[in-house]
Amino acid sequence: xxxxxxxxxxxxxxxxxxxxxxxxxxxxxxxxxxxxxxxxxxxxxxxxxxxxxxxxxxxxxxxxxxxxxxxxxxxxxxxxxxxxxxxxxxxxxxxxxxxxxxxxxxxxxxxxxxxxxxxxxxxxxxxxxxxxxxxxxxxxxxxxxxxxxxxxxxxxxxxxxxxxxxxxxxxxxxxxxxxxxxxxxxxxxxxxxxxxxxxxxxxxxxxxxxxxxxxxxxxxxxxxxxxxxxxxxxxxxxxxxxxxxxxxxxxxxxxxxxxxxxxxxxxxxxxxxxxxxxxxxxxxxxxxxxx
Amino acid sequence: xxxxxxxxxxxxxxxxxxxxxxxxxxxxxxxxxxxxxxxxxxxxxxxxxxxxxxxxxxxxxxxxxxxxxxxxxxxxxxxxxxxxxxxxxxxxxxxxxxxxxxxxxxxxxxxxxxxxxxxxxxxxxxxxxxxxxxxxxx
Numbered sequence: 001x002x003x004x005x006x007x008x009x010x011x012x013x014x015x016x017x018x019x020x021x022x023x024x025x026x027x028x029x030x031x032x033x034x035x036x037x038x039x040x041x042x043x044x045x046x047x048x049x050x051x052x053x054x055x056x057x058x059x060x061x062x063x064x065x066x067x068x069x070x071x072x073x074x075x076x077x078x079x080x081x082x083x084x085x086x087x088x089x090x091x092x093x094x095x096x097x098x099x100x101x102x103x104x105x106x107x108x109x110x111x112x113x114x115x116x117x118x119x120x121x122x123x124x125x126x127x128x129x130x131x132x133x134x135x136x137x138x139x140x141x142x143x144x145x146x147x148x149x150x151x152x153x154x155x156x157x158x159x160x161x162x163x164x165x166x167x168x169x170x171x172x173x174x175x176x177x178x179x180x181x182x183x184x185x186x187x188x189x190x191x192x193x194x195x196x197x198x199x200x201x202x203x204x205x206x207x208x209x210x211x212x213x214x215x216x217x218x219x220x221x222x223x224x225x226x227x228x229x230x231x232x233x234x235x236x237x238x239x240x241x242x243x244x245x246x247x248x249x250x251x252x253x254x255x256x257x258x259x260x261x262x263x264x265x266x267x268x269x270x271x272x273x274x275x276x277x278x279x280x281x282x283x284x285x286x287x288x289x290x291x
Numbered sequence: 292x293x294x295x296x297x298x299x300x301x302x303x304x305x306x307x308x309x310x311x312x313x314x315x316x317x318x319x320x321x322x323x324x325x326x327x328x329x330x331x332x333x334x335x336x337x338x339x340x341x342x343x344x345x346x347x348x349x350x351x352x353x354x355x356x357x358x359x360x361x362x363x364x365x366x367x368x369x370x371x372x373x374x375x376x377x378x379x380x381x382x383x384x385x386x387x388x389x390x391x392x393x394x395x396x397x398x399x400x401x402x403x404x405x406x407x408x409x410x411x412x413x414x415x416x417x418x419x420x421x422x423x424x425x426x427x428x429x
Contacts, residue, residue: 045305052361138304138372209332210332212320225370
């Protein structure tokens, strides 16, 4: 049986761990609130963009744009939006499991260190890695989508899918795949999270828009904006997921540490008590022998 | 023309402006564009510049980045990547950003970064112009 001093030392170390996880939980909680607000702030923009896109889709029937054309896919590209740090439960594991199942010819672009490390470990081809901080501005994130657009237009990649974690609520985050390029059918476009399609406002059929300079030109300016926004929104979603997952993971770590402290304290008291009992017995026996 | 115009300015970061106005002047790609209530439905691209609006006796301005404007009879929706009120513009910070962007552009003449830098320069210039105009008026 462990000595009382060993147990005391263990209690102390578990207490320290609990303090750290508690602090991390607090930090993650405040970051989570901010990230969730940022993710929600994009909603009005998404709705307005959906309205404009669908009105254009009705009007400009058959338009040819590189983003809309399907071509033979020889080099698919996957954008993996992961976290930089661990300690967020199974978030990255779940996401990367899907990434690992991709065909061999897939090339990768990553945002977040975990995804980058994973791609390197698998020995896959990494096109670029972007560093996305928590307070990343839309311009920063635009670099990612700009890079993807250029690679796509140059024909270096033939399709782009995004692997990211969808923020459902604080307790649930779902790894998901969103196909970005080619866009395919215009009518099906849903900017933003794509989840709130019921709130998408249907364009008024009677409104015949005038386009300036022209429908085609507005559309070809709008499609890149749509791509940029989509990537931006998914990165924010991933950030919200990350901080929620970390908060939950740290909360359960704190709870576990507390449980452990309780068990260890009980153990400590038992050992101490049995030590005292033995000592008393020894004294009593010694006294009886003397008498 | 007693009607009102609902002006909504949205960026990916959130709603910047949402109120009734009487007139909006926006920087369209083909020149300044004045919108009054009852305008025909119009969908246009806008370039970085100033957005002037009039509501009652009050006039207001916003520095906006590139984007789109959707105009229906009584509603103007501006989708842009930047919208700043003059009082929120930090002149020194913008000047600094503009300077460093110009420097960086000299080194990188082409490529994706150059395009992004150009956009940054345009946005910064729009902000500075608005801020300076504001000051000469006062």
